[in-house]
Amino acid sequence: MKGECLCGNVRFEIEEEIRNLYQCHCTLCRKATGAAANAATFVQGTAFRWVSGESGIKSYKKPSGFRSDFCSECGSPVPNSLRDSGMVWIPAGLLDEPVASKVSVHLHTKSAATWEQASTECVRLDGGPASLDSLNKLL
Numbered sequence: 476m477k478g479e480c481l482c483g484n485v486r487f488e489i490e491e492e493i494r495n496l497y498q499c500h501c502t503l504c505r506k507a508t509g510a511a512a513n514a515a516t517f518v519q520g521t522a523f524r525w526v527s528g529e530s531g532i533k534s535y536k537k538p539s540g541f542r543s544d545f546c547s548e549c550g551s552p553v554p555n556s557l558r559d560s561g562m563v564w565i566p567a568g569l570l571d572e573p574v575a576s577k578v579s580v581h582l583h584t585k586s587a588a589t590w591e592q593a594s595t596e597c598v599r600l601d602g603g604p605a606s607l608d609s610l611n612k613l614l
């Protein structure tokens with residue numbers, strides 16, 4: 476499994492099947508991603524390999540220990556090693572190949588943004604809107 480950040484500077488490979496994807500809806504994950512929830516998984520450190528861009532990774536840490544590693548060029552969240560666990564945290568959005576499993580757990584749903592709702596209750600388009608105007612008509 477290959478993955479890379481938005482600009483492609485940070486690339487990595489995983490030599491094991493991706494499973495146990497989760498989405499975290501906590502306020503920290505929301506800030507770190509700008510999205511409703513942070514979709515991620517964990518893999519064994521022995522199955523993870525940086526391909527490029529490791530030197531361009533910056534790390535931000537809260538006093539509480541919450542850590543966000545990101546590409547210094549494009550700002551994408553990137554994998555980070557979880558100290559002492561032997562595991563590597565992987566932001567699912569960076570994966571570039573089809574993943575056999577799906578998100579199976581949602582965490583911190585009590586902290587979910589008030590504007591979040593199940594995607595089945597929203598208008599769903601196969602692609603982007605034809606224009607900003609047509610998007611506004613759907614909202």
Ligand SMILES: [Zn+2]
Nearest residue numbers: 480482546549
């Ligand atoms: Zn990047």
Ligand SMILES: [Zn+2]
Nearest residue numbers: 499500501504
């Ligand atoms: Zn979280």
